[in-house]
Amino acid sequence: MDKLKVTVWNENEKAFEPYPRGINHAIAGFLRESGEFNIREALQTQPEHGLTEEVLSGTDVLVYWAHSHHHEMDDAIVERIQRSVLGGMGLILLHSAHASKIFSRLMGTDTLRLRWRDVGELERVWCIEPSHPITQGVPEYFDIPHSEMYGENFQIPAPDELLFLSWYEGGEVFRSGCTFKRGCGKIFFFSPGHETFPIYHMPEVQRIITNSVKWAAPIYRPDIVTGNTPDFIL
Amino acid sequence: MDKLKVTVWNENEKAFEPYPRGINHAIAGFLRESGEFNIREALQTQPEHGLTEEVLSGTDVLVYWAHSHHHEMDDAIVERIQRSVLGGMGLILLHSAHASKIFSRLMGTDTLRLRWRDVGELERVWCIEPSHPITQGVPEYFDIPHSEMYGENFQIPAPDELLFLSWYEGGEVFRSGCTFKRGCGKIFFFSPGHETFPIYHMPEVQRIITNSVKWAAPIYRPDIVTGNTPDFIL
Amino acid sequence: MDKLKVTVWNENEKAFEPYPRGINHAIAGFLRESGEFNIREALQTQPEHGLTEEVLSGTDVLVYWAHSHHHEMDDAIVERIQRSVLGGMGLILLHSAHASKIFSRLMGTDTLRLRWRDVGELERVWCIEPSHPITQGVPEYFDIPHSEMYGENFQIPAPDELLFLSWYEGGEVFRSGCTFKRGCGKIFFFSPGHETFPIYHMPEVQRIITNSVKWAAPIYRPDIVTGNTPDFIL
């Protein structure tokens, strides 16, 4: 079986203290080390935001991190990502990708809407779905010593599966790991991952993201017929 | 308690044989006769498609029938409807409203995609959810002697509740009654209702639509806080 | 419309400090004060555990609190309750009713399985479903100053609707308000309510339970046909 073709996408290559070569490099790095994927990187700052028709048609799973430049995304490219997801491409949305145009478009809601606080508090991530490919090898709970808080009420449709719930030192809870299907595409949203904390260096987080990429692999069904079906098919 | 404020919306006032004064008049008519609603009518051909800010802010539930002019809808008005739904307005989508921009936008999928055939065949509507406000007083199944076929595969997210399944003489099945929540708004899609058949004159169909309007009444929760929550709330 | 017939059930009339006349009396009391229900009380210590065929057939919604005597429940009575639920009776399961035979039987899982700790810590209850009859009039969150902790992983099937999530001072989270349908019956599980804390005196908790009783009212559908259907029904 060929390796899964994974595109790791980010706004830009900006370096943060825990990620001196950029977050994209960090995420692509641990995925590459697993030896299970063919990894390509892409950036919003590239032509067509790095997501040309050719790139998307060669992508099995798109891993998407974004924070501050959502509004600069060209709507035509957002629609192109949506078509790819509906056609079977997996989509892993990390951290503030909750506020991305593509997530809102696939959900139909203002996924921007949630509480947040950035004081570096403790986040505890609880796994509530014990029998799921994404939670394999993940402990019952694990702690992120310093995290940005994302809290309820989070405006998303009821997830197809709710896998993780987060507890915050400051008093909030959050649906921090959710799956959705849209068309033939599988979507996983996972909220931990603020840029100023070394969260993507944590083995539990790397495990979850790696598992989710495998889980989101496309299952092609090219034979669906829609449209006019003039005669009885009996 | 004040009566629910219901806006019945259509493309235009075009008359079809079973609906000499237009479909909108027929739907508004049986809803009005129930005595339970304050009914207003609106048309796509009116300024702002009949859905001004004032109309929408005065609407508890929007009943939406459309067939042939989806592409002429102004995207800004579609977005306005979406905001109203997320804020709590109920939305009843009838028949080919499956292909409307507003349904696609709220679902995140190509809700246009389904099989269809217009030869006037028998449709049998089965109720599969015995304990739901929308199915109260509806028989276990009922027959529509002549109907347009809408068949699977229908590209929608998994419904929150699946209430009706349709069987067609020509060999297809369809998820013909589905509920969804998006934000604070309740959505009900019900597929029967082709313009050349007297389907909206059937008591079962009138009952289902009347029930659904009551079910979709807004439940306001004005106190949700989102955004920055700088301090611990302990 | 006749008032809903509600049976409030408990193990016994044991008095606890916040409930000098027993928990059942407290719950029946605030429901009675709403003026919307006909309230009857029943106890496990009565013949047939207070749930004779006559009592159950005269009950629209059963409110069930239990803690320490689950194993003493006669299986035949448990099955009788189950049949009533499948036939349309609503069931409100409070606090340690999670460990009751009837909840396990309706869920198919070991609903006994969860974490717990009884040190009187702070519980914060978050409402995550803004558009539901049970959450009407309930604030976005409210605090229970002293509560027993019930924490994940809780062995339940994925709820039909997840309404409340609880945060605990000691570091856990819990799905504290969940709805399920089984047959024609609606079920609501709500976890707060330890006997040594005055939780059922809190207006938010009274509001949630009162709302849930109304929500769980039966919707009768006596016309369902099952079994052999020898001829084509065309």
Next chain:
Amino acid sequence: MDKLKVTVWNENEKAFEPYPRGINHAIAGFLRESGEFNIREALQTQPEHGLTEEVLSGTDVLVYWAHSHHHEMDDAIVERIQRSVLGGMGLILLHSAHASKIFSRLMGTDTLRLRWRDVGELERVWCIEPSHPITQGVPEYFDIPHSEMYGENFQIPAPDELLFLSWYEGGEVFRSGCTFKRGCGKIFFFSPGHETFPIYHMPEVQRIITNSVKWAAPIYRPDIVTGNTPDFIL
């Protein structure tokens, strides 16, 4: 990776015309031919119904066909199967296993309740979930020329995933392929498979069952902690 350990279970070895060596032999046969499983067979007529603790603890996925001897199942063995499922064992329920004690027990409903007719009519199976491991390689729809009808209303909880809908010549529809999770165990119910028709010889049916066995493979999570957690885990 070791092969999945699959136990194929049946009431007895009774031969029917399309299955001269028994249905169990037919199902075990095509699973064995795939080369992907270690297959063991077991029968209700054996001691402990062929499902000793040893057999179940050595079973990854149990494939269960049954029709006429449900009431003869020892409740203690049914409970043993349930415990295995909650602990992670996959369970594939075929045809009239809908009426088995184990299915009712895991669902909490009278799964016996549905319409049925045995006149050898046409059943058409529609796949409505295009992106699922169980539907891989399965056409959009396929026909079973002669089948027993199982029709709605079928008393099951809302499935976690609805994969197949069946259309019957005689006018009914049915949720013929459904998934459920209970505890750590995955459950798939697939209705086609009456003993007097050669349905298990059809490549589409063999593909679906083979896929489902792989999908239902256990994902062990031995580290879940429940029970008293006396100290804060902070």
